[in-house]
Amino acid sequence: MTKPTLTAALALAGLMFLGSTAVAQAVTSPPPAAQHAGGEASLVLPDLSQATFLGGIGGRALLTWGLLVCSTNRCWRSRS
Secondary structure (H helix, E strand, O other), X not given: OOHHHHHHHHHHHXXXXXXXXXXXXXXXXXXXXXXXXXXXXXXXXXOOOOOEEOOOEEHXXXXXXXXXXXXXXXXXXXXX
């Protein structure tokens, strides 16, 4: 075989392989899971008073400090 013919044959074989795997995945994939209505409104949040982060910092304290840092940054940036 000449080089262009060999290249074309390899390309065709690769496309056939990729096509067959795509078809096999489409046939064997399970149906999509049912979506829950509500989106972000139906999220269940964990109880932050029972969670600890970074070696013992309570969840509420971490959230409070985070909000304090963000609001301080917001005030600082609005002056500039």
